[in-house]
Amino acid sequence: MGAPSSSTSPVNSRRTATTWVIGAAALCGALIYGFHSRQVETVGPDSSRAPAKTGASPFSLATISDASTIGPQLPASLQGTTVPRLPIDDRGSLRKTKRVRDFYDYFLTTQNEISPTALDHLVNAQIAVQLENRPGQREAEQLWGRYRAYLTSLDQIQHAPQAQPSVPLVTNLDLDAIQLALDQRTQLADQHLGEWATVFFGDDEQQQRFDLARLRISTDPRLSDADKTRQLAALDQTLPADQQIALQKLKLQQQHMDSLSQIEKQQLSPQEMQAQIAQTLGPAVAQRVAQTAQADQAWNTTYATYAKQRDRILAEGLLPQDRDAQLAQLRQQSFPQDSDARRAAALDSDVVKN
Structure with missing residues (x-):
């Protein structure tokens, strides 16, 4: 969608202005979050996903046309996402990198959806598909068991009476x-x-x-x-040089968010808000905020169209397996990017219930 025009009604003008502030906050927040979140090494397409939905889901092995990337059939909540790749070295051994944890955590998001036995089966089957009797296969299988044991022990401590x-x-x-x-x-x-x-x-x-x-x-x-x-x-000086630079960026972004909060309180029109952001934070930030706001408006329009089709599917009274399959297909058609499809799935979590 294009930039807001001066003919926008007061209600729509205010809504657009709010979108600008949300877009600006998201822009700054993403930069802030980047300092605190763990840095994940990625290979291939984006492999993160929306939170798993509760409820049972059938699990079975599927015929594999591309064993290196597809593997066993995934539970419904993982349909339409890309399985992370296990990193190996030239000898086929497991590389010591956080990407291994990313692989395990990807499947752990389904632990409220499938049984522990099915989860172990799923992970070990995918390990076998990806590593295919390489030296790292046994190591990855054993490490998965150790990681699960760690998480179980951690859960026991966190739920102990003295921990409350x-x-x-x-x-x-x-x-x-x-x-x-x-x-x-x-x-x-x-x-x-x-x-x-x-x-x-x-x-x-x-x-x-x-x-x-x-x-x-x-x-x-x-x-x-x-x-x-x-x-x-x-204390800040004890950080490595690169983290000190990141911390300074964090502080700057926090200042930007504080400034944006003050701009929002002025209840300006979108045009006035753009001018104020440009004056306060610079034209480059104002341009990025405008692009973020426009992209968010376009996404909301796409989601509204998708939601109408989703509701028609839900109204058909299909079996959960058939319904989830149709919804996954609809998301893929409506949102070609994995991240957009996961965002839609997360918004659907309160609507689509088993």
Whole structure:
């Protein structure tokens, strides 16, 4: 869709202006999130997916026309997504990279949809399809069992009576309890995963311990504001150079979000908002925000058309298997990009129920 015109009605003008602010916030938020989220190495098409839906789903092995990428038939919630590839070296051994964890986590999102036995069958079958008796196959199968054991042990600790806080964490931030939880997770990971613990969680743990150290300084009542500023700056200097640069970008993006929040409160028209963003954050940011807002409007239009067809399918009273297959096909037709299809599936989660 084109840029908003001056003839837009007051209601639509306000809605468009809100879309601009949402687009701007999303733009800045994506940059902020990128500093805190774990960096995932990717190969081939995007392999992430929307959260799994609850309820049972049949599982069986399908005829494989392209064994290297398709493998066994996937549960309904994974239909239309691309299975991550297991990384191997020249000898066929499993490479020590986070992409292995990405592979496992992709299938773990179905654990509320299929039984534990079916989940193990699915993962091991896909390992066999991808590695085809290479040396890494046995290692990947064993590592999957160790990863599952780690997650089971972690779940037991997190649901133990003593692990439940007596008051909400948001009102009583127990930093010592957070420290203990981090230490327990590290111990469990080392116990079950050995050298793979650092591969899977090393970067995450480093970031979490850094964030905890910042929290200790920021919430210490014995420190003055000047002391906190000085100690936080000293802590930032302990980061590697590339992370210090990323942190500075994070702070800048937070400033941008604060500025956008102030612009939103002024209740400007889309044209006035674009001019204000350009003046405050620069024309390049204003242009990206405009493109984001326009893309979001176009996506919403596409989703509205898709939703009408989806509702017609739901009204037919099909068996869950047939319904899910038709919906997956409709999503693929309506949203060629995997990320858009997953976004639609996530929005459908409250509408499509087994």
